[in-house]
Amino acid sequence: MPDDLIAPRRNQFMNNEKAVAIGSRFWEETAAHGLAGIVASLGKDGYFTTDNGHRFVNLSCCSYLDLDSHPHIIQGAIRALEKYGVLDHCISRVRVQMPALLELEDSLSSLFRAKVVTAISASAASAGILPLIASGHLANGEKPVVVFDKNAHFSMNLYKAVCADETEVLTAPHNDMNFLEDVCKKHKNVAYICDGTYSMGGHAPAEELLALQEKYGLFLYFDDSHSLSIVGEKGEGYIRSSIQEVNDRTIIVATLNKAYGAAGAAIMFGPKRSDQALTLERFGGPLAWSQPMNTAAIGGALAAAEIHNSPELKERQEKLQRNIKLFDARIDTEQKGLQFPIRVVRASHENVINVGLDLYRQGFYVSPVFFPIVARDKAGLRVMLRAGMPESEVQRLCDTILRNKLF
Template sequence: MMSLSAMLSRCFYAARAPAWGRSLTRARSALAQLNALLEAELESIRGAGTWKNERVITSKQGAHISVQGSSGAILNFCANNYLGLSSHPEVIQSGIEALDQYGAGLSSVRFICGTQNLHKNLEAKLAKFHQREDAILYASCFDANAGIFEVLLTPEDAILSDELNHASIIDGVRLCKATKYRFRHLDLSDLEAKLKETQKHRMRLIVTDGVFSMDGDVAPLKEICDLSEKYNALVFIDECHATGFIGPNGRGTDELLGVMDRVHIVNSTLGKALGGAAGGYTAGPKALIALLRQRSRPYLFSNTLPPPVVGCASKALDLLMDSNIIAQTMTSKTKRFRSQMTAAGFTIGGMDHPICPVMLGDARLASSIAEDMLKRGIYVIGFSYPVVPKGKARIRVQISAAHSDEDIDRCVEAFVEIGRKHKVIS
């Protein structure tokens, strides 16, 4: 015999069944509508020729890699592994030792129970390397850029940003309440005009990439610093594509251009030249770093950088500070590639930087050439909108200290053969 509670329960659910059925139908209808919208958007990306396939690497990062679906060793000319340290034996061993001693991760954020002595040691080392008072670690430089501007600037302030700054800078600027000004790329006259316009504000911050990642061009930091001092502004640089290999000791564009004591704030990454794993940081005045520890949201609400990553980056930094030989090899390798490609008839963007954009214009063409290069054993990727502006598609070749002269010559030979096939060069 059914209990009273069971009878009441059955009656309740029977009464609610039609309503639940209608709710489920509406939920399915909404999901179907969402899927239709998403599929239409995805199809428009395919139709524009800007679809980005993710190739699967089945080996360590390096100059020579294995790629799923390709036979034999593939020459890699597409990584930010500028110093070739991503699979350096000492870097790997340091990561293993950190894993063994400190564990896989902290399961926490820094101010709760996520700060270990190896984090503090790396921050001190980064501050010393950049010749700044202090430094703070983040999970990525994207987080570092997202976390600084809203802490530093108020509605009384102004921020002046180069129009081609990295997406992470753009997103970070959007988060702050300062009045926003965008100056034309590398245009000092436009920057000065906007500095004059911003004199009504309490504080002015000029924000620029040190090296612009899509083109490999270098910000005119000396002239920017001249303007900053003329109009009483601060200077911030993102050094992700400079740290470790630009300047006599690899300290970046401010060292290269002799303005280390005139640039106020440096953001950079551990995920490129310094081991290639992950992580970012801000280096600058002690008071700023202290404030970021108190208020920077990506720092306060993100898990601590894993110990193995910190161990790898710390060893990479040691190798760099012990000797600048690795960093200095980049100049001759970069010149070798650029000069040969230019002589062959290709248009190479930027100047004297290991980022060597092979300018093609058309997104489909860039994608097709990249696929043909892979068939020839060369890993490169076509870059198109929204990563670069429409009509400026390219293949961004990146030179590494791990590349031999023979590797570079083989890459050029493949470009020449495939460039002629696609009628890019004669």
């Protein structure tokens, strides 16, 4: 049989049949206990309220600096809508783009000290960028061996099969630099795909990765969505703060939704890589289609950039760090001592939903997490601390967790 007629082996990179079969039981149990699909409105006091009057603090929210409800950002979105009179142009930016979009990218480029291109989301950015890295078009013209960190976010892992249609794809044990260096020794051109800061806590070993880049020319792709705004003098994030400049073998992606407080995503290239940005705009899947950031998102992101250039950013960063330290002083987690606001309080698969329900009844919504979100033996409660949470509520949260005797 000719090689091109041989059926490819299935489930090399994904296995939905297995994941859905295992995960459905826990999602159904979560929903049955009222911990999924909650409908609630955010009040001006920072609390959510359901239709039946239950009030709670949302500790499953990625708005770590509580900027998503900031009046200046809300007004920025409204001003942009009033100025341009349209919500969404619905046309590829390669053909027509709003002046405000270029204004935003100039503002973000200055803020993050990089050549910034925007996207509708970090997931859309990955969908556009990763196949072009695999084909070599964003990796200096040569197809690299593409190595995904085992814990890379699903929004990146989703494109392993697409990348594998272009080049060889490998999966590295989490943060295993020995594995990665062995690949670099065997192959002339290697690209590494990982989170800068992981959604379950912890971060990439930036210093070691930069050393491998210097030694072997390693291409680096980071999604640093969870640290943007909370780290750096201008909120540039963990990875951007760790490197002197974004070079031509590094791309950093970060959402503008989470701590940044607006919507969309920023893609950071080296300041001299306009060619990479243009290739992405023309051939980057969702980035080349008719879905750029809409007018409200652009206006809100411009207003958020102004806050990032003001003393208020540091004040909110410091308030977040105080809440993190307060939590760490009383609750032991694997993430204890890290500056990032995600903490996973371990609980058994059998008990995690009941504990989550008790916390919810006490006014705290904390996500139970279980396989396949985490490994089978890593079930727990993912606590996502925020700057706007009063210290008294952090203490009350700790009291409730301790009462459940999880550790």
